[in-house]
Amino acid sequence: MRFSSRLSSFRPSVLSLALAAALTAGSAWGVEPFKLKDIRVEGLQRTDAGTVFASLPFRIGDTYNDEKGAAALRALFATGLFKDVRIEIDDGVVVVIVEERPIISGIEFVGLKEFDKDTLAKSLKDFGIGEGLSFDKALADRAEQELKRQYLTRSLYGAEVVTTVTPLERNRVNVTFTITEGTAARISEIRIVGNSAFSEGTLKELFDLNEGGWLNWYTKADRYSRTKLNADLETLRAYYLNRGYLEFNVESTQVAISPDKQDITITVNVKEGQPYTVTAVKLEGDYLGKEDDFKTLVTIKPGQAYRAEAVAETTKAFIDRFGTFGYAFAKVDARPDIDRATGQVVLNLVADPQRRVYVRRINVAGNTRTRDEVVRREFRQFESSWYDGRKIKLSRDRVDRLGYFSEVNVETNEVPGTLDQVDLTVTIKEKATGNLLVGAGFSSADKLSLTASIKQENVFGSGNSLGIELNTSRSQRTLVLSTVDPYFTIDGISRAIDVYYRTTKPLNSQGETYELVVPGASVRFGVPFSELDTVFFGIGYERTSIKGATAIPQNYFNYRETYGAVSSSVPVTIGWARDGRDSALVPNEGRYQRLNLDWGIAGDARYLRANAQFQQYIPLTRRFTLGFNAEAGWGKGLGGKPYPIFKNFFGGGLGTVRAFDQGSLGPVDVIGAFIGGNRRLNLQSQLYLPVPGTGNDRTLRWFGFVDAGNVWGENDKVTAKSLRASAGVGLSWVSPVGPLQLSYGSPIRKQPGDRIQRLQFQIGTAF
Incomplete structure (x- = not known):
């Protein structure tokens, strides 16, 4: 006799009810319990038979009954592999018949x-x-x-x-x-209701969402998004809270869509409350007996309007200061006492330093190529030492300044089972640090050039750099072999070795018929004297040949006639640099200073050549940065000899005064050649702006600039009147081959005869 039970696309709850009813009523397919002789599976095409057997609640030799049959059906259906399942009984044999899902x-x-x-x-x-x-x-x-x-x-x-x-x-x-897809619904109107202190237009300007703008084709800012609206409401709330409206609240928001689903109206209902003025700031709780130290960190003063942003900055500064004393989990609560009758508020800053902890272990995560030691040697927070927030931030910045990683984050994790230990996890995201380039390039100054280079900034993950560069541009041809070991000694003394062969054809209005050929080699060492300061010293040898017979500048001709066509030099380099920027490639804040002196102590050319640079970056907002750059150069001949003309400074173009032709500023020879000078001054300022749609990405930014500067010869008088100046806009991009700048400017202070070049671009400079 054959009995059959079946399950086909029933939900488990329905199945359970059906089985219960069937068992209670003595269903026609019910069987008497029996001992299983065998189990067969039929209908399988792709599913492994073992999957079916593993789902069955019975085995050969077990006693089979209806409850086990129902459980088998439920289990097989729950696998999701079958759309139909049946169980048939044939003389003590269970036959499982399945129909697989496609x-x-x-x-x-x-x-x-x-x-x-x-x-x-x-x-x-x-x-x-x-x-x-x-x-x-x-x-x-x-x-x-x-x-x-x-x-x-x-x-x-x-x-x-x-x-x-x-x-x-x-x-x-x-x-x-x-x-x-249809067409996207656009925001046709944004209304703000309940405002009186500020106009609706002022408040709507705070929103990223808008009713229409000339860049909406790119930013899509007129497309409604709940996430974007919530962000705009937080911006609105912050605007009020930073102007004293401590009780400001967004009462409700209504989003209405037109019947044709093409237009959206957003209505925001607000309750402003009244503005409050801070009358006092009180410190409460445990400040480790250093209340006077913490009071210097308070950025909101009595008599000012309550500003939530200043309160947040102060509490963060307090927490960071606790961190410098080893209290990694300090809490600081800002509790305002409000007097609505007078519109005044007393701000109470309640501190709980929690417990002092030390760092048990520092872990490095995310490095797939870079060795752990390359990251660890930049850390100034040591294992088994008290937690120090300042050292941890400094360590993070040092790792970021290596330039090997696109992201660097440090997380603090409690150690389970202890109250006074934490682990630090440095999570990094590797980026390509090697560059293999073979091809052609084009620049505004050098026209068509062939380039080839193999350069690895982090060779084999060791932190060392190794490079071979070849450049065949019109004005400057270069072959350089270089290597840098940033930790030549365990104390962090760096060593750089360069072997080079350069040919330079200075800009000449009558044709490129002369050139300077300079083979040479140098070795430099960098000694860190502090976390930010490094002193450099080194020595080199170079041999300069002045070649050419016609249209050679008179100064070059005179120098060659007096001292020969070939001049050797043994320059000693002494320099100092202090780098306090938060990033070397895309700085947002901090200062960079550099002073370099080349002293030709032996050979035919005896000279001093000094160059000083100062950079300052000021964050105006989270996404807007103001940058300043100043650079001055000076040179003088020694031993009764004139300053070597081939060591002259040049000005004009990117890196100096933009909108003027590359290398065209300064003295001009009688044949029209731009020969540079022994003194130089560059003053530059840039306002960095985010590119719409890139969020907080600082590797691609617009900027506006104003430049001033010039180059002077030994007999020229340095005056403010002789300065050239320009202004314009540009694009800054950290490309795979280095920092790239594209600028378009116009001179705002020039002299007759100056060569103008409005559109310029260059790789390898931040200014």
């Missing part, structure tokens, strides 16, 4: 424009719809709803999605999502 062979999107196909496919896989997975109609419906939800986030409220399932041979299906 496998998804492929997923296609038709009409897709707004999203990337791969991104959507990955999103749907989280819902169980993906190539190689079992097909389930219920999951397909959920995937369809998820697609519609994705379009809602882009303000495409009229988007329609139709799912088509196409059967294929071998129990496979293709799933096609046909999408009609």
Whole structure:
């Protein structure tokens, strides 16, 4: 006799009720318990039989009954592999007959424009719809709803999605999502209700969302997003809280969409409250007996309007100061006491330093190529030492200044089971530090040039750099072999070795018919005297040849006639640098200072050549930075000899005074050649602005600039009247081959005969 029980696309809850009813009523397919002789599985195509056997609650030799049969059906259906399951009994043998769900062979999107196909496919896989997975109609419906939800986030409220399932041979299906995207709904109006202290126009200017703008085709700022609206509301709240409105609140927001789903109206209802003035700032709690020290960190003073931003800065400064004493988990609460009758507030800063801790271990994570020691040797916070917040921040900045990583973060984690220990985890994100370049380039100064270079800033993850550079530009041809070991000694003394061959053709209005050929080599050492200060010293040898017969500048001709066409020199280099910037490539704040002196102590050319540089970066806001750069150079001949003309400074172009032709400032020879001078001054200022749509990415920024400067010869008088000046705009980008600047400017102070070049670009400079 054969008995059969079956499950086909029932939910488990429905199945349980059906089975219970069947057992209670003595169902027709019920069987008397018996001892299993064998188990067979039929209908399998792809699923392994072991998967079925593992789901069965009985084995050969067990006693089979209806309860075990019902449990087997539930377990098999729960695997999601089968759309139909039956159990038949044949003379003590259980026969499990299954019908497998079809496998998804492929997923296609038709009409897709707004999203990337791969991104959507990955999103749907989280819902169980993906190539190689079992097909389930219920999951397909959920995937369809998820697609519609994705379009809602882009303000495409009229988007329609139709799912088509196409059967294929071998129990496979293709799933096609046909999408009609429609047009995006635009914000037609933003209303702010309840404001009186500030105009609606002023408040709407704070929002990233807007009703229309000339850059909306790129920024999509007129597309509604709940996330963006919440961010704008937080900006609005911060605006009021920083102007004394301590009780400001957003009462409600209403978002209405037109019947045709094309226009959106946003209404924000606010309650301003009254402005409050701070009358006193009190320190309460445990300040470790250093109240006077902490009071110097308070940025909000009595008599000023309450500013939430200043309060947050003060509490953070307090927490950081506690961190310098080893209290890594200090808490500081700002508790305002409000007097509504007078509009005054007393700010109480309540401190709880918690417990003092020391660092047990420093872990490095995320480095796939760079050795741990390269990161660890930059750390000034040591293991088994008291936690020091200042040293940890300094360590993070030092690691970031290496330039090997795109992200550097330090996290503090408590050690389980202890109260006075923490672990630090330095998480880094590697970036490409090697560059292999073979090809052609074009610059505004050198026209077409062939370049080839192999340079690795972090060779084999050791922190050392090794490079071979070849440049065949029109004005300067270079072959350089260089290596830098930043930790030549364990104390951090660096060593740099350069071997080079350079040919330079100074700018000449009558043709490039003369050149300077300079082979040489040098070795330099850098000794760190503090966390920010490094002193450099080194020695080199170079041999300068002045070649050319016609159209050679008179100064070069006279020098060659007097001292010969070939001049040797043994320059000794002494220098000092202090780098307090938060980043070497994309600084936002901090200061950089450098002083360098070259002293030709032996050879034909005897001279002193000094160069000083000062940079300052000031963060105006989180995304706006003001940068200043000043550079001055001076040279003098020694031993009764004139200053070597081939050591002259040049000005004009990127890095000096933009909008003037590269190297065109300063003295001009009688034949029209720009020969430079022994004195130089550059003054530059830049305001960095974010590129719309790039968020907080500082590797790509716009800037406005104002430059001034000039170059003077030995017989020229340095006066403010002789300075040239320019202004303009540009684009700064940290490209894979180095910092790149593109600028367009106009001279605002020039003299007749000056050569103007408005559009300029250059790789390898921050200013």
